[in-house]
Amino acid sequence: MKNTFLRTGLLLACLHPFFSHADSLPKWELGVGLGALSVPDYRGSDQRSGYLFPTPYFVYRGDVIRADRSGMRAALFESDRLEINLSLNATLPGRDNDNSLRRGMEDLRPTMEVGPTADFRLWAASDDRLRMSFRLPVRAAYTVESSPRHIGWLFSPNLLLQLRDPAGMGGWKLGLQGGPVYATRDYNGYLYSVSAADAIAGRPAYAAGSGYAGMQATATLSKRFRHYWLGAFLRYDHLGGAVFADSPLVQRNNALTAGLAFAWVFGTSSQRVDADE
Structure with missing residues (x-):
């Protein structure tokens, strides 16, 4: 059950619709x-895992607390050009206990990331169909287990482009997001370091450093129909030039993560609010 919620969190975070026009919504x-x-066991692994799972669909558009397809967050400040919020993110590794390169090593745990994000709304077309934004998320990462551990910090500035009705497809939303990822020594070490006790032939001891952790680019496509919602995403990771690129646990510099979600919406409130979504 715990991993089902984490898979849901990862899927919905990747299906972030970014900014769009304000609507009157439930x-x-x-x-x-x-x-x-479909996810790699970890960024840099050449082995993958696939999941099919039930997922709850819950949206709450409060003045401060908000839960939607971009996850759960608390708005700390909001203006026409800037929003600062406290948000959560989830990261789900593959079934690394079956990963040949990590055999005998501690299993990677799912993680939760929490921290502030500054969203700068840079530009919008006159008809509001196209918007560009710049985000600065800083998050602390924790393992999800009976005794959670703090495993470091992540900083991932990214540029966002969101288009309504792409190619004339009414009601659809296309999102494009990309930027570098930076992480502390502890975070990179959790994924890519090899202790002396875990060193074997072909997997020498290795200590990952802090700094540049690759690039990420994500494309999303979603639509809210009258009684259901449909969304898909594709994320590309490139690890060339990362501080841990020479780790013996990195088998490839490129990775794809893909997801698809369908939800039947059976309940909505009669109260409506104006929301950018």
Whole structure:
């Protein structure tokens, strides 16, 4: 059950619709659906895992607390050009206990990331169909287990481009996001360091440093129909030039993560609020 919620969190975070035009929308929506994910065991692994799982659909558009397809967050400050919020993110590794390169090493745990994000709304077309934004998220990462551990910090500045009705497809939203990732020594070490006790032939001891951790680019496509919602995403990771690129646990510099979700929305509030979504 715990991993189901983490898979849901990862899927919905990647399906972030970014900024779009303001609408009058129900204050809350409730539904249930099905999600599918294909993920590498970790960034840099050449082995993959696939998941098919039930997923809850819950949207709450409060003045401060908000839960939607971009995850759960608390708005700390908001203006026409800037929003600062406290948000959560989830990271789900593959089934690394079956990963040949990590055999005998501690299993990678799912992680939760929490921290502030500054969203700068840079530009919008006159008809509001196209918007560009710049985000500065800083997050602390924790393992999800009976005794959670703090495993470091992540900083991932990224540029966002969001288009309504792409190619004339009414009601659809296309999102493009990309930027570098930076991480502390502890975070990179959790994924890519090899202790002396874990060193074997072909997997020498290695200590990962802090700094540049590769690039990420994500494309999303979603649509809210009257009684259901559909979304898909594709994320590309490039690890060339990363501070841990020479780790014996890095087998490839490129990786793709893909997801698809469908939700049946069976309940909405009669109260409506104006929301950018």
